[in-house]
Amino acid sequence: MHTTKWESGMLDHRTKVGVWEYYGITRSKEQVVVQRYDHSSKQLLYYRPVARMEYNTEVAPGEWRYKVVDQPPMFIGGDAALAVYTTQLQYPQQAQDSNIQGQVTVGFVVDTLGQVSAHRVLRGIGAGCDQEALRVARTIPNEWIPARIGNRAVPTEYELTLSFRLAQP
Template sequence: MQAQKLRDTKYEKGFLAKGQKTGVWEYYGYTPSGEKVVLQRYDYDQHRLLYFRPGPDITCHTEVSPGKWSYVRPDQPPLFIGSEVALAEYTSRMVYPPAAQAQNIQGKVVVSFMIDTLGHLSNYRLVQRIGGGCDEEALRVARTLPEQWVPARMGRRAVAVEYELPLNFRLAQP
């Protein structure tokens, strides 16, 4: 029997075995009033999403049938395993380009990529740019995201979607 270690933080709870997540994990978020709520429940042994807390309705560019794409609201949007909190942790690794800082460039860069029916990422492209090296940095960060996505679903079937990831560049106020 291998030793398991419980990880219980503000945002996640589950067991680790040899440094890998195992069994069912819960991922948490907080309501505006500060109430702790379960955002996702994921079974790492079965590689299966057990529960997700519905958020706002999201319209995605979705492959509704082979080769036919349309903007629709999937029954289940694509989900980053660990919730938006974990996704934000990865995107916080952006490095503000010195050229952009020197030119006081701030704003939002939007990177689009496809999440296929298996949760794999591809076709990265810039949808909204601000320059100064920020666009390249946003694209670099998007390309380093781990492939821990649960694909979108229409009914019982997984569907490919084009996902738009906004990344904000803000200079610290003196």
């Protein structure tokens, strides 16, 4: 049994097998199960619903529209697992020298098989931050659960916001 603050499950030769639980922290600082995922059958068994959000969804080949989905696209392991990658952000020297701070939002498509593609900057701040945000987003592995409408998986655009903040002296 492998257990950390963010996950719990069985390993077989360093590979996750069977049912794993992934944890998050609520606003009231309570630890809760946010996902239960069977790594052997590659099936989502449970997820903690979040506020209903609209996602840019492919409703017909090549036709995209913002829609509320029944199940959002999710990274396996939740936000805590996703943070392993997003915390690898390196502040570009050009942005530091120019005292540029802010948020960059990167969008990418999560297809019906949980594969990602078509990374692009949706909102940028320049000075190398946009390129760094894209670099980090592209390091995130294809471990996504696709969005669903009814019982059908649908391609959606996932938006990931990365913050660039200079340390205060």
